[in-house]
Amino acid sequence: MNSICDMLGIKYPIFQGAMAWISNHAIAAAVSEAGGLGIIAAGNAPADWLRKEIRACKEKTDKPFGVNVMLLSPYADEVARVVAEEGVKVVTTGAGNPGKYMELWKSKDMKVIPVVPSVAIAKRMEKGGADAVVAEGCESGGHIGELTTMVLVPQVAGAVNIPVIAAGGIADGRGFAAAMMLGAKGVQIGTRFLVAEECTVHEAYKERVLKATDIDTVVTGRSTGHPVRGLKNQLTRSFLQKEKEGATVDELEKLGAGALYKSAIEGDIMNGSVMSGQIAGLITKRQSAEEIIQELMKELKEVTAEKVQYITQNM
Ligand SMILES: Cc1cc2nc3c(=O)[nH]c(=O)nc-3n(C[C@H](O)[C@H](O)[C@H](O)COP(=O)(O)O)c2cc1C
Numbered sequence: 001m002n003s004i005c006d007m008l009g010i011k012y013p014i015f016q017g018a019m020a021w022i023s024n025h026a027i028a029a030a031v032s033e034a035g036g037l038g039i040i041a042a043g044n045a046p047a048d049w050l051r052k053e054i055r056a057c058k059e060k061t062d063k064p065f066g067v068n069v070m071l072l073s074p075y076a077d078e079v080a081r082v083v084a085e086e087g088v089k090v091v092t093t094g095a096g097n098p099g100k101y102m103e104l105w106k107s108k109d110m111k112v113i114p115v116v117p118s119v120a121i122a123k124r125m126e127k128g129g130a131d132a133v134v135a136e137g138c139e140s141g142g143h144i145g146e147l148t149t150m151v152l153v154p155q156v157a158g159a160v161n162i163p164v165i166a167a168g169g170i171a172d173g174r175g176f177a178a179a180m181m182l183g184a185k186g187v188q189i190g191t192r193f194l195v196a197e198e199c200t201v202h203e204a205y206k207e208r209v210l211k212a213t214d215i216d217t218v219v220t221g222r223s224t225g226h227p228v229r230g231l232k233n234q235l236t237r238s239f240l241q242k243e244k245e246g247a248t249v250d251e252l253e254k255l256g257a258g259a260l261y262k263s264a265i266e267g268d269i270m271n272g273s274v275m276s277g278q279i280a281g282l283i284t285k286r287q288s289a290e291e292i293i294q295e296l297m298k299e300l301k302e303v304t305a306e307k308v309q310y311i312t313q314n315m
Helices: 003-008 024-035 047-062 076-085 099-107 119-127 149-159 171-180 204-211 234-244 249-256 259-264 280-284 289-312
Strands: 015-016 038-041 064-068 090-094 110-114 132-136 165-166 186-189 215-219 230-232
Touching: 015 024, 015 038, 015 234, 015 289, 024 038, 024 047, 024 064, 024 289, 038 047, 064 076, 064 110, 090 234, 099 110, 110 119, 119 132, 119 149, 132 149, 149 165, 149 171, 171 186, 171 230, 171 289, 234 249, 249 259
Parallel strands: 015 186, 038 064, 064 090, 090 110, 110 132, 132 165, 165 186
Antiparallel strands: 215 230
């Protein structure tokens, strides 16, 4: 069995990436039911909301699922306690070091899987007791680091002894196979799950992702130290213009505040932030979470067999 499946008690090494305001119990439960690891994003939400989501997820599936704790959230301390109290089996973390929660989570036998953008941070997380890491390349939607998945995953896999999950730019069996070849033990996928039938993101958001081409995303916020990848629109144009004019971090953060809610919940895809990965151009159809996972596994096997045959016959 794949070691990450063994460790987490899941059937397929496919994580549904946490997506703030978007990945609630509905998509998380559907992905876990289909054999992957569904993940509820705590984002900046209060602990009460998260407790309800965790309980709703348990109503829909008895399979393992995870929660993503955004460490910069004003509610991070309460959220960290709630995941432990509610018996969540897996926690992924973003935007910082989960060190201060490690003892609590480990005492509950939880698996802790930080999302990392570099080798140095991956090594620090391993030293701090992480069970695995998600190495996320900058092709991803949402907040990003500097390195691409292609260069990040093999370097992280070579530097740590815990399983590495590859994220960023993976949406079909070819990307899945490539990630495994680079040393990953599994993949985390965000953008493709945006258009899953069970995903409750606004319809206008889904349509925009389905219509996107390979060159439709852009990165804003490099000057603030918090770069974000999303689909180009009025918001990204104003943001980039203000960055060019030397706007202060405060002004820029005001412009970005509440922007994901505006598009994901209210459907304002012109003035809201339509976070999405560069792989959106490959995503052209709506499917259930189960169909997505089955298709990924089928393609992974086909593409791997095809390449092995090609290499053995031609090289
Ligand atoms: C709309 C959106 C919101 C996201 N929000 C979060 C988040 O709250 N926490 C987090 O760790 N990652 C977040 N991510 C990153 C995903 O969990 C995942 O790692 C990433 O989408 C993988 O790359 P892909 O988009 O190319 O599939 C977000 C991504 C998207 C597209």
